[in-house]
Amino acid sequence: MTQPLDGLKVIEIGGTVSVSAAGKKFADFGADVIKIEPPQISEVRKIAPFPDDIFHIDKGAVHLAFDTSKRSIVVDHLTNSGKEIIQRLGSKANLIIMDIPAKEALDLINIFKDGDSLLTNIVTITPHGMTGPYKDRIENDLTLFGWSTRSHRHSITGREPLRYGPYAGVVQIGSTAAAVGMAAIWGSRSEGMSRLVDVAGVEALMGNVDSGFFLWAVNGALQPRSAGQSTGLYPMGAYKCKDGYMLFSAGRDPVYSRLCNAIGRPDLSTDKRFTDPVEKPKHFEAFKEILEEWLSTRTKYEAFDELQEKGVMCCPVLDASELENDRQSVHRKSYITRNQDGIGDITIAGPPFRMNGLHSDAWQSKPAPSFSQHTNEILEEYGYSKQETIALFRAGVTT
Amino acid sequence: MTSNLLQGINVLEISEVWAGPFGCSLMGDLGADVIKVESYPRKSETRNAGDPRLDPRVAEGDGPIYERINTHHHGNRNKRNIALDIRTSEGREVLTRLIRWGDILVESFSAGTIDRLGYGWDTIKEINEKITMLSLAGWGQEGPYLGRIMFGVGFDAMAGHSLIRGYQDGTPEEIIPILHSDATVPLTWIVAVLGSLMERDRTGKGSYIDLAQIEDLAWQFPGIISDWKMNNRVAKPVANSDPSIVPHGCYQSAGEDSWINIVAENDSQWQNLAAMMDHSEWAEIGHSWSSIVGRIDSRDEIDSHINQFTKQYDAFDLADKLQAQGIIAAPVLSPPDPLMSPQLHDRNWFQIVDHPYIPERLLGGFLWKIEPDAPSWDKRAALVGENNDEILMQLGFSSDDIAQMRSKEIIGDAYDEATR
Structure with missing residues (x-):
């Protein structure tokens, strides 16, 4: 049973919604995706809903959906010992995607440089990019959306602009990182050169086709805000x-x-x-x-x-x-229900695309890992002795 | 010179609007050679406008209207263009040669249409067994909705997103049309087609990819289905708020229709925000708002105070001041506002594109920066049929063949403005 991305190794760092969404694109199609989580608990694990509204580090719906088919290791990337682990893991990776502050990202990039050469493909996700006067600003899903000009279009005249559904913006930014990350892997396979890719959340949203700026820029005319039923061009x-x-x-x-x-x-x-x-x-x-x-x-x-x-x-x-019972959803199995250890049945969306038939094995979603589930396994796989692993735990580098 | 990541990959586009074409532009940004087969003599959907005096999508100028429509330009950079009537035998011969040339074929007809045109997957792989074919019909290629038609705004409604993204006091009649699938589907299909090329390296054969746009939306919103399944609760709009964070909202700033988003995710950020508002006491122990629980209980009152505060300031200036204190804050940009961003200018994000029929303006830049080979806007959106001769000669057609095709209107480089 082969999957299209069998053999690829991808590392994701940061634990945010964006980087989790990016890693999912690889993991469910066969890549070995190692999710490096901070000891302080990944953001994606903190997001509701939770079953019966009782929070739990392993039971958040966004984590359960976006971390499928991955392995979880906890590493404090701010420590030198943590950086050494990341260097060892990253040296065998086809791609590293990180969503951490620009200063921290720069530190990690430097450990993958040999002179001017980059040793593996790296995609950084930051709100405003790795350079420029705003590079250290902090933003979230709401404020990034506001920057993108899409909120302004998504509103009724006289009322406050709206974001889309929660996390729509940061998921899109993660998808952007996945697309260009995949291209970087392809490029390095065909010509042996690694790339450093800088995905700025604002640019990823503003540069896409539905941005208000893009529409305005061609002709300098503001589109009418078309809230609700159009009264000019109907229905x-x-x-x-x-x-x-x-x-x-x-x-x-x-x-x-x-x-x-x-x-x-x-x-x-x-x-x-x-x-x-x-x-x-x-x-x-x-x-x-x-x-x-x-x-x-x-x-x-x-x-x-x-x-x-x-x-x-x-x-x-x-x-x-109504989603799950829609005739088309039923026919295509657009949503799947399966057992998740410690929870019972959960329902998540099925494949975002089908390769070679509706029921092919190209997409195989395995349950999301519990927090730090694979720390020991991964450290051993990458050559750490049991004593070294204990020392890393004792020092708080892993959990 | 643009990025070389996808150099050597040939992409054949038979697709309209954005979900297909914009992804092809992104492939072009990354170095692929993209040929757009443009509908002829019928105009592409994005080249249709209403009365240019009333339609704000049409740029000023003297050229053909169909070359001046904003919705066409930004989904069609970095491609070559052939305008071809594929319903004719000569047009089909051209298309067949293009399929032999391609590594990837992108089509976005309603399901079943490409089969009826004689280019279903079985035919395509007979012509070129190494090609990957991507179909982007909204509901996919199988199932009871086969052949149904809709734009992205409809898939958004059927994925459950439309009912969670409005105002909290809104009604479905106020659903604001968006094109989120057009923006996000290309990002997914780039992963899909490059994955299929990796598979081809192992098997020697291409793949068929069925991407249902509604399914690509479904995975992006796990909270909708999960809240129903986990808690038997139908998700409602939260607008700009977050049930676990106060403040988390959009507030009025000085000036007409001017807004700022502000978020204080924790006690520390709240303390700084309270100080900026000259109410440090709101964050002192003993005041109910000093804890997140107290703030959540007083969401409306806190929002009201923030609104009174933000109204006094320009959104850009206030966001600068709040960010300097470690508070999440950003102006809500109207379409022209990005030109005021020092960040975007510092990163040389804007692009100047020389086009014969639209005024020289700063257009939007790329979705990413790449080292060492940065993307560039090598080819502006091509005029209809602009590369007819070049492409046909590359495919082995003679000058006489090309002249004949032109005289028989198999190819063309102009549309009748009056037709749709």
């Missing part, structure tokens, strides 16, 4: 149906005309009130009434089936209780 947004809401993206032809036909009102597709770009905004409420009358006699799944059959871009708005 776009969520509309009430019998048992919840349907989300539409059907404001433009040919999809708009398909919708008009599907709800038995082909006349609306040529009615100037709803097709003339100047007139259309004046008649939003009239259209909404017509559409919601049709939707009021259908559940969201009935409307979804009926409208998609006619080529209308729409889908139901689901809440947490």
Whole structure:
């Protein structure tokens, strides 16, 4: 049973949500990912929800989902003894990803340098990058999102800008590190050169396609904040149906005309009130009434089936209780439930992509490790004697 | 000269909007040779605009509107472009040769469409057994929703994210459209396709990758499904707050529609913030707010005090002062604000791109810095069909062949503005 990333060794350092999300991309597809955790407990282990709302170092949902298929070792990277362990582990790694303050990262980078040469690929994740006047600033998920210009777009005029769901920003930053880290591994395989990659959280978010800056920069025009149902180009947004809401993206032809036909009102597709770009905004409420009358006699799944059959871009708005039982999720096993030692059954998302078939072995998610579960095993594997291991524990370098 | 990490990898893009094209640009940033096969004679989705007088996506200028739309530019740098009608026999011959050339094929049609066009995986691997084919349909390539169509905002709704990211007093009708999957799916598929090339090194054969955009969103939000399964609780929006941290929010700053995010994660940061607000007593033992439990009990009152404080200051200036005291604080940037960041200028993040139809402006930079071979914006978003001749000659077509294809409108370098 082989996996695509079999044979790769990846080290992650820092214990943050970002670096945990980055490491997951490698671990579930076969890489040997060693999670180096700080003695003070990784951030990712502290995040709720917990089963029955009782906190536990090994039971946080984000840890259980993002640390799958990894091995856990605790090392204090601020001590010289800890750096020596990291040097030994890193010397055999194809990639090291670290999310620690810039000053600390620089210290660790230096132990992997031989003159000007870098001995392995390193990706650093920091809020603002390894250089510049803000390099030592501290940020979190909320403030990074605010920097990115995406909060500003994600708001209703006159109200405070919003981040997305909690940790969306830092997970995206981790995914960015994984993508470029994978490219660095490929590059060093093909030409033997290691890279030092500097992922600044602000740049990773701001440079992506949905950034407000990116859209503004081309033409200098501010996009209108399109909160909720668009009243200019409709139907776009969520509309009430019998048992919840349907989300539409059907404001433009040919999809708009398909919708008009599907709800038995082909006349609306040529009615100037709803097709003339100047007139259309004046008649939003009239259209909404017509559409919601049709939707009021259908559940969201009935409307979804009926409208998609006619080529209308729409889908139901689901809440947490509905995700697992959605027909497509069931068919594809988009969520999996399995036993986790000490907890019982837990449910996590399945593979983010399928390689060579829906049920191939490319993705094999193993339970997340308990805190420091593999410290002894890894130290022994990397040549430390039992006495040395005890000494490291006694000194507080490991736990 | 751009980064060389992916030098030697040929990427063939038959994809629209962002989830496919932006990932191809990132591959180009990393050194891959990317050829975009652009729809012809129908315009790509990102080249469609409404009335240019009303549509803020269109940059000023005299060139064709479809070359001046912002949504097209930033998903299409570092590629070559051929505009090709693949429904014709000649177009199919070109596409077949491109498939032989490619290491990776990226397509994002609705599921089943590429099969109907005659280029399903079985055909593709017959043409080139070493190629990796990536399909990016929203719900994937198998299952009861096969062939259904939607944009990223819909996948967000079906992944449960839309209902946890609004205002706490909001309704579903206020769901703000976002394109998070367009931003994050490319980051996942880069790992996928490079993994498949590593697999190819072992097997000699390419792979087929089925990435359902909704599944790539699902893993990013483990709290949604877990809170339901662990605690039988349907997650609700927390907006900018954090149930375990006070203060943790977005506050008004001086000026219209101006905001600052402030977080004090622990007692020490709170102590510094209280001192900055001239209320050191709020952090002294004996005051209920000196402990996290007391602060959580008084969230609204504390937020109200902070709002009164922040209203007096410019967001950038105040964030500088708070950061100097070790407090997590940052301005909330409106789209033009990044140009005021000394950090981004110091890191030479902005890029100047020379384009024939849009004004010279500072555009956004890259997602990463790389040593020793930094990325560069070698190729601006190509004009439609800009590299037709070069690509066709590379594929072995003669000048006469190319002229014939042009006269028969198999290839082209202009769209009819009136058509969609």
